[in-house]
Amino acid sequence: MSFPRSLDGTMAEAAEKMRTMMKELSDKDIRDEVTRREIFEAARKVCKGMTPGLMTSPRYEFIERLLLCGNMNAKKAAIDELAMICDHEMGESCSVRRWMKTRNLLPVLLSDHLDHPEYVGKIGPIVRKLAPVLSEREFRAVWCLQKGRCGISHEMFVLLLANLASGFQEDQIIMLFRYFKKQLKLLATCQLQQTAFLRMTDVVLIALTRQCRPPIPLKDK
Known part of the structure; x- marks a missing residue:
């Protein structure tokens, strides 16, 4: 399935707005379960409208932030989201593997x-x-x-x-x-x-x- 450029552009704008919003969140904010859930729900919707395989996904960026924030519950939430992508979202298969490799996430997971x-x-x-x-x-x-x-x-x-x-x-x-x-x-x-x-x-x-x-x-x- 190919995505029209106009749609990609619109979703890219939405993704950029999400990034701006996520930058404004403190570590205390992302430790809140409801906040994390709402961000992931919004990120999934944005990413669903983007061309599969784009590595600039705000969903990936939020996963990485949770993995590195030092809070066990936040890390678990990130792992659950990442495992869901790896296990069920075939359109993201190559993209998520490349992203994890580039970001050197294995040592983080095994730390x-x-x-x-x-x-x-x-x-x-x-x-x-x-x-x-x-x-x-x-x-x-x-x-x-x-x-x-x-x-x-x-x-x-x-x-x-x-x-x-x-x-x-x-x-x-x-x-x-x-x-x-x-x-x-x-x-x-x-x-x-x-x-x-x-x-x-x-x-x-x-x-x-x-x-x-x-x-x-x-x-x-």
């Missing part, structure tokens, strides 16, 4: 709350959407989440890794097995840890077989 199953479950659709464009450097940062005294629990790491694996492309799957092989060698002397690791690989292997993997355009990587 805290990874000990909460509900939180890790909520970010699942977002992680799956980002997975195909994850670089090895970014994956290494995820892999290291299991290490050290501050590492996340084994169960949460398995869930996170399974979500990534379900969206991986062929070259990333090869990379993943390279990491598996290295880890297995390190655990060769500890039967208990080795058993836990093998269970993790089983979960990830199931995730790898769940869905087809359409190629990702080079411009999105």
